[in-house]
Amino acid sequence: MRKRTGLAVSALVLVGLLLSACWGDGYEENTPSAFGGGADPFVKLKMIMPGDESARMREFVDNELNARLKKDLNMELDLTYIPWANYQQKLEMALSTGEKYDLFWYGTPFVSGYMSQGYIQPLDELLERFGADLIANIPADNFKLHRIEDKQWAIPSQAFTSAGKFTSVLVRQDLLEKAGMTEIGTIDDLESFYEKMHAIDPGYYGYLETDRGLDILWREITDKNYTMLDERQLFAVDEDTGELMNYVESELYEQTVRIRESWVAKGIIDTDLVGNPAAKIDQENAGKLLFRVGAVSRAMENWQTAQKADPKARLREYYLSPDKPKYITAPSNEAYMIPSAAANPERAMKFMNWILQSKENYMFIIYGVEGKDYELKDGKIRLLTNDQLMYEWMWRNKNYFTPPSIVDDEVIDDMLHNDDAAKISKLFGFHFNEEPVKNELAKVLTVYKEKFEPINFGLVGYDEGYEQAVHSLKKAGLDIVFEEVRNQFQAFREKTGDGHE
Incomplete structure (x- = not known):
């Protein structure tokens, strides 16, 4: 598959170069000179992103980032942050009313629906003209995730390990060891962890998101290999036979929810937190949650936040029944889309391409200013501020990845080798037309x-x-x-x- 991927990428890059040559003067968009002040008229690029905006996030965009973008792309980023709890609702309101936003992020499962509703535009021509660095640094197989009806509808910005995403469990490793345990491999282990920590300090919450995470439990309670079709949690595929299963009418559904029911009785699931995402996040940020759904690299991503609440906090991800195979359903769950109503679609693509044009640009937009926001030492990065800028996990790329210095080497190793011996899901590339x-x-x-x-x-x-x-x-x-x-x-x-x- 790697050979086919490499050939596909090379072909796409060649097409882009040939098209650029054919368009001649004024359309050499992927050359550095074309990003400068005189090549394009100045524009304000309107972008929507999720996030609880900090002072440094806003300061960085308004000052250092926009100064660089003015120099390189003759544009300014007009970035609207929407708090996570309200993101989907407010984003879809903006899309449905045709507000003139140029770019936004959401997860892979939403691409098909937004295409069907006419919210987004196809990107094939824009990628060919302005996306050479995106094509060069994101595997061709990743782009296939968002090809529907032979058109490209989103940019799969993350290019990293992804097998078994959202089927692992993220654990407070320091508290696991405090409870006299070393690792998690079974449902009994999770229950024992909660019981032992609750005996030490009843202020901690056992926690597995109740709005997802069903397939974490599947790894143990069935000897079959199932993958959930999408986040609606109605249907699943049997990876061994390729048969689609009506999950909500299956024996597996009953087995799964009976475990959840028992966890409410034991206190592992706290009824005061169920259905209240903001309260759950508050408890996690306060260092009071023992475990949650993992995401391959969530231990690394949440490490700094955990240590902000408790300097001794350490995290690690585990799979129940760890000898069972992991499946790659979507090598990138991150999708950047350009709305149908965008006023500046070409500049939006140029901006996206600029991020992966060099490691310097990549580090700058994600981490900020070296010496002010971060420092490098021995090949690792140490953040000097607790404020995230552009979310690193949305853009994590094997070609540019720099591990954080504060995270245990074992966690980085887990993440880098997560896809070893992984299998490609039978759902890979499937989009349901609603x-x-x-x-x-x-x-x-x-x-x-x-x-x-x-x-x-x-x-x-x-x-x-x-x-x-x-x-x-x-x-x-x-x-x-x-x-x-x-x-x-x-x-x-x-x-x-x-x-x-």
Whole structure:
């Protein structure tokens, strides 16, 4: 697969160069001189990003970053930060009303839906003209994630290890050792960790996000290898047979939610935190959460925040049933999209390309000013401020990655070798077109949120709520949606031949 990837990247770069040559003077956009002051008129690029803005985040954008962008691209970044808790709602309001934003970030699962709703524009021509450095530094297979109907709809900005993403568990390693344990490998281990720490200090919360993380438990409670279709948690694929499973009507669903139900009874899931993302984040930031859903590199990403609350805090990620295979469903969960209503789509692509044009640009936009925001020593980076700038995890790239000095070497090693012996998921590259069943899907999701989420959370017992919940879901159109997903997935498999050997 690496050889095919390399050839694909080379071909894309060659196409870009040939097209640039054909357009002639005035369209040599990927040359350094074209980024300077006179090549393009000055613009303000309007961008939406999630984040709880700190003083340094705003100061950096308004001063050092915009000074560099004025020099290199003759543009200024007008960056709107939206707090994480409100990001999806406010982003989709802006997209649906046609506000003139030029660029925004969201996760891979949202690309297909935003395309179907007409919120975003295809990027093929923009990538060919202005994206040579993106193409050179992001594997071609990553771009395939966002190819729908033979068009490119987003830039998969992260190019790093990704197998088993969101199926690991992130643990406070220092507290695990304080409880007399060394590692996590089973559900019993997680329960013992909570019980032992709760006996030491009842102020700590056992915690596994109740709005996701079901497939963390699957690794142990079934001998099969399932991958969740998407974040809606309705369907899953059997990686061994390629069959699609209606998860909410499966025995696996019952097994999973009964564990969640028992965790509420034991106090591992705290009912005061369920359904309150802000409260959960507050407890994590205060250093009071024992474990949560991992994401391959979340131990590294959250290390500084954890130590801000507790200087002795250390984190590590584990997989239940660690000998079971890990699957690569999406090598990048990060997607930058250009809205259909964007006033400056070309400049948005130039800006994205500029980030990966050199390690200097990459380090600058992510970490800020060397000597002021960070310092380098022995090949590692030490941050001098607690304020993140552009989120590093959104842009993490193997070609430019610099490990942080504060993180244990074992954690970095876990992350760099996470994909060793990983398998490609049968879902890789599959996009569900919602249009044929959009009305039924809307009804199903409404019922799912009302009836199934309380069961998922362990707040309503399986015996108490399941029969009525599944009846309501089927009445809303679950079978119709499942049949459409299954037909589309089968057509995808036939077209690709599973194409992932």
